[in-house]
Amino acid sequence: MASNKEYLEFVLEQLSELDGITSRAMMGEYIIYYQGKIIGGIYDDRFLVKQTDSAKKLIPDAPLELPYEGAKEMLLPDVDNRDLLTELIPAIANDLPDKKKK
Numbered sequence: 190m191a192s193n194k195e196y197l198e199f200v201l202e203q204l205s206e207l208d209g210i211t212s213r214a215m216m217g218e219y220i221i222y223y224q225g226k227i228i229g230g231i232y233d234d235r236f237l238v239k240q241t242d243s244a245k246k247l248i249p250d251a252p253l254e255l256p257y258e259g260a261k262e263m264l265l266p267d268v269d270n271r272d273l274l275t276e277l278i279p280a281i282a283n284d285l286p287d288k289k290k291k
């Protein structure tokens with residue numbers, strides 16, 4: 190099942206306080222980037238984020254969900270909690286390695 194664009198727009202609005210949030214459509218779903226790093230995505234109208242040490246500390250009770258079959262489990266944060274998302278997304282990005290230069 191593909192995600193709908195209205196849900197993408199809702200998530201992007203929730204993240205609008207952060208500079209550097211972008212998205213990209215991919216096979217009916219959406220990849221979410223923060224300052225050029227993939228931090229998560231929208232899969233079947235669920236906003237899922239990568240499991241990093243900081244994410245696990247900030248949302249220890251968040252359920253783990255599969256974005257699609259064969260993928261690694263991701264965390265399902267409370268998308269209605271804008272303050273939490275504003276803290277969570279940069280923390281995840283800080284845990285991720287910098288992009289390799291070509």
